[in-house]
Amino acid sequence: MLGSAMSCNVDGDPGRVTLRRLTGPQYDNTVRDLLGDASYPSSAFPKDDSFEADLMGFSTLLFEKYEAAAERIVTDAWAREAAGQQPPSAKLWTCTPVTDATCGAQVVKDFARRAFRKPVSDADLAPYLSLLGTVPGAEGVQAALQALLLSPQFLFRVELDQVATSLTPHTLSPHELATRLSYLVWGSTPDAQLLAKADAGQLSEPSAITSELTRMLADPKASALTEDFGREWLGLDAISKATPDPVLFPEGTSALLADMREETRQFVSEIFLGSAPLSGLLGADFTYLNDRLAAHYGLPSPGAGWTRVTLPVGPRRGMLGQASMLTATSTASRTSAVRRGKWIATRMLCSSPPPPPPNVGGLKPEAAAYTSERQRLEVHRADPQCASCHQLIDPLGLAMENFDALGRFRNAYADGTPIDPSGDVGPGKAFQTLEQMRELVAADSRFDSCVSSELSTYALGRALRAEDACLGAQLAEGVKAGAPLSKALEIVATSRAFTWRRGEAQGALP
């Protein structure tokens, strides 16, 4: 049985997350839900986010991008309103006519509440309503809406303390909690129901949080978990950057690469949003295939379109057998056991080895004489500077050498040299096959704590710290016991770290 998260929640420091700016995907999802804009405006923004939050500083370039986006988004939404095409949940004209001063102010106020994800005070509204005085008519209303999309209360997820410099923990406001929940599951702004629950103060009990979570996970918007959390944790973007050499790999067409990406997206989506344990990422007995990808794998045609397929016991099961991961970790002309091994060590075990020390010479020239990746890497490991770390990652990657640089199964290299996938996942954990390696990784306690740490970093917007040990242990225990992602999310979302906060001492900055 999984313990209740509340057992961790007696007292102690809930930790503190820094003011977070919306990431690119969060911005896109948010304007989609607020204004019905499906144009992914962040594709024009400078890339500055990773995983949980913005990481770069604010720049004039970024602000100008926000300005251009806000102008276009409001203009387009206005045109849809005028044509009666705006989705009801994104309705801007909450009264008519908007050219009327009272109605114009109402439209601004209604949108501000949704854009700021909270009830708005007169003080919040004053700068924006003043635009209605400066700019007459509908143009003034549009200017105010644009300004709201440039407000720090929109661009940042603002959470306040009664006393900003007090370290005394306190619960989040209901609207701050609703916002954390909706960005956790949907990567987007709270919907009307979540805001209404917050308005009514109905989010304070863990059971209320759990029931909202269940509702939210059933919503199609929960695909953000795959898109955002999965993208960052599992590196799902990398496949779109793969560039197989067209002469060596004429089969590696952009259509096939797109199929590879789609297989993994659908697979991860079912693992995340279904009832499977998270270790299913490594060994689940199913995947999704279309004709082209099935042929690439040498499997029978699954029928028309994308089909859920049960896979026999064997190397193809799980992400380590998916062409997306296998291609993304290859170079343009060959496999790289080092990259594949590093992928498992980093993403499944969170035990990335330290990088090579300076002035190591790289692989010795004699390595070029070998076709087998194992022999090449043995030359490498003969160097004591390299051995200590490569002993950890090389065997994991070599276990996948039966897959070529496009993820096709092979028993031998082109020159007939047979492939030997055996190795070990650390002392006393030897394996003969990829399947055995997968099982050893899934059973490794580092896998449980790795998933726990990746998920809580995503959910909390900060790394786990000493005071989060109880939450981390509880999550890891849940993962070990086969908890699906929904259960793990419940543990995080009802935790003290997620539902409480505190201020920050004056002088915390130099």
Add this chain to the structure above:
Amino acid sequence: MKPSWYISRRTLLRGAGVAMALPFFDQMVAPKANAQALVPLRFAATFVPNGVYLPGFFPATEGVNYATSPILMPVEAIRNDVLILSGLDNSVAQPNGNMHTAGIAAFLTGAFEAGGPSLDQVIAQKTKGMTPFPSLEFHGGEEGIEGCEQPCYLHETLAWSAAGQGIAPERNPQAAFNRLVGSIPATVPSSTEPTPPVVDPKLAIRRSVLDAVQADATTLSAKLGPTDKAKLDAYLTAVREVEQRLAVGVTPGGGTTCSAPSSAPAPFADDYPARIKAFMDVTALALQCDLTRAVTFMLAGWESRHVFSFLGLKDQHHIAYSHHENNPTLVDGCTKIDRWEVEQFVYLATLLKGAMEPNGQSVLDNSALLFGSEVSDGNAHSRDNMPILVAGKLGGAIQSGRHLKATGPLANLYLSILQSFDPVASKFGNSTAALNLKA
């Protein structure tokens, strides 16, 4: 006196629809009053990832009579304008961490994990208000590349406004161009007297919107703790900078002649060499028209999956060619990439050599263009003997046309460049002493 970047938007647009045989045309000559009094100095850093094939980079001998190397052959065309600097190190990138990521974060900051502002940003602080843009940041590579043990953002930019405050670069040359042109006031340039500004109602609305969000942010700021307040301050600074640019009366340091492309470049999403060239053109435009004094341009990220197929190569720069394992075929491929990168640098320098200041000097004469990388020898991940080129004479502060063997951290070079912008500067990053670039 008019700002030196005073080329008319209308003039630019007029050329936009015309098919031009040449990519550039002479656009306008700025008023020359006092031009000799204040000649603006400029700095641009161009960065190439994964070091170079070091045995093919530095000439064997020092001084002006050096025999060129396989990789530096493109420099021959402007040999007298380039200083080749060997012997400097990027060791501050050490304690630990991925050599590439740590090297990039240290490259222009002289500080571990970008623990201080980068050279371009320190210069931008000194030249703020003289040009429409305090600095510009460009990146020629694709987004979101894997491969960081340290936080990935550390290798996404060269520009750091303060410790840990990275500036995310523009990756689309078309957007970069339009932003520059959009900063130029829409007035007629033919008269030397400023014509009354055309009242642009959209501009007035934009200003009001900026006022509204500043008022909101100022109220919010009072409610925040120290870290959050600092983060919001960065937002407020950006809003104010945009507002200042909209305000009339940005006075740059001096006059230049200024050439502008007849139309915006394409985004060149899938054409790497065309994208790099377009960014070099935009960089030249910005420096020549005195739209900024500080530019950083990363030609690519270190783990870029881009394949240099236009050089006849078949695999990625980092894993295949920079880690060549001394395999002759791969060494040859690495050398080709390195030489191509030097060619791009020389292309930028050549554009600025052809751009004349009102006093008859070239823009290059008053610039320092840096070429460098995060590691020296890509195969060995070493951080000593960094491959460094400086094009331009920086108003006479640099004696170019030679190979100079130096020692010490890269920051010593940066300190001596900085002193041209700030004569009292005595320290930059981990500098130990300014490098003497005149002798």
